[in-house]
Amino acid sequence: MYYSDCHVHTFFSPDSKTHPREHIEQAIRLGMDSLCFTDHMDFDYPPQYQISFDLDPKAYFPYMQKLRDEYDGKLKIRTGVEIGLETACQQQISEYIQSNPWDFVIGSIHLSGRLDPYFADYFEGRTVREAYRAYFGSMLSCLEAFDPIFDTLGHLDYIFRCGDQSITDAWSEWPDLMDAILRLLLDKGIGLEVNTGGIKSGLTFQHPHDHLLARYRELGGELITLGSDAHSPDHLGDYFAQTGERLKALGFRYYAVFADRKPAFLAL
Numbered sequence: 001m002y003y004s005d006c007h008v009h010t011f012f013s014p015d016s017k018t019h020p021r022e023h024i025e026q027a028i029r030l031g032m033d034s035l036c037f038t039d040h041m042d043f044d045y046p047p048q049y050q051i052s053f054d055l056d057p058k059a060y061f062p063y064m065q066k067l068r069d070e071y072d073g074k075l076k077i078r079t080g081v082e083i084g085l086e087t088a089c090q091q092q093i094s095e096y097i098q099s100n101p102w103d104f105v106i107g108s109i110h111l112s113g114r115l116d117p118y119f120a121d122y123f124e125g126r127t128v129r130e131a132y133r134a135y136f137g138s139m140l141s142c143l144e145a146f147d148p149i150f151d152t153l154g155h156l157d158y159i160f161r162c163g164d165q166s167i168t169d170a171w172s173e174w175p176d177l178m179d180a181i182l183r184l185l186l187d188k189g190i191g192l193e194v195n196t197g198g199i200k201s202g203l204t205f206q207h208p209h210d211h212l213l214a215r216y217r218e219l220g221g222e223l224i225t226l227g228s229d230a231h232s233p234d235h236l237g238d239y240f241a242q243t244g245e246r247l248k249a250l251g252f253r254y255y256a257v258f259a260d261r262k263p264a265f266l267a268l
């Protein structure tokens, strides 16, 4: 298996302090073929959290281009973004994606009902089950509303990193809803990200859970991407070997790595 990490954050994201060069050096040490930076952009992030996930392409692209030139022949460096999907910001998101030369775009749900499940206020006044279910409802609404302007759906069951983790298997809880989400991805030609970032938060599986991956495969899904969601270099490529084995056991043979918004398929 050729490793390539396609979900990586740097100091261009407010929740990471990592210099891109630290990730690059680590990727080379790990023998990776390529690396895609995917810093955060979330339009209209709720002000009560007092943080802003703004990524300025005018600063980002020239910075990454210098590193691409410097490491040419040593590591393929790609410039991507993880964009927060919100139906209210559809127009801005669409323009932002289409007016910049991204290699790869991850679409993620970071908000539901104008609240971020990373924070406790998301869970107030409802059961954990209701709070989890609401997140997937927001995801379905976004997938229905958005044209396929992004390449892959980020960390599908990310919500289980938050709350008390009393539920971690969305397929067993809400099979019809999850089926609708997976079918929309297939209908729209959007990939499904396999994200190993939840394991360090205490989950025993990658996003999405094996049951969702098995269902996606059963429906004919093959377009998976792979990312660690590393915010520091020690998490780059986290759990990729074991996740690769798991994916093969579930019937996947390849994962996609994007450049210029086009997938190339690498063997697992």
Ligand SMILES: [Zn+2]
Binding pocket: 082, 108, 110, 154, 155
């Ligand atoms: Zn995310």
Ligand SMILES: [Zn+2]
Binding pocket: 007, 009, 082, 229
């Ligand atoms: Zn991320």
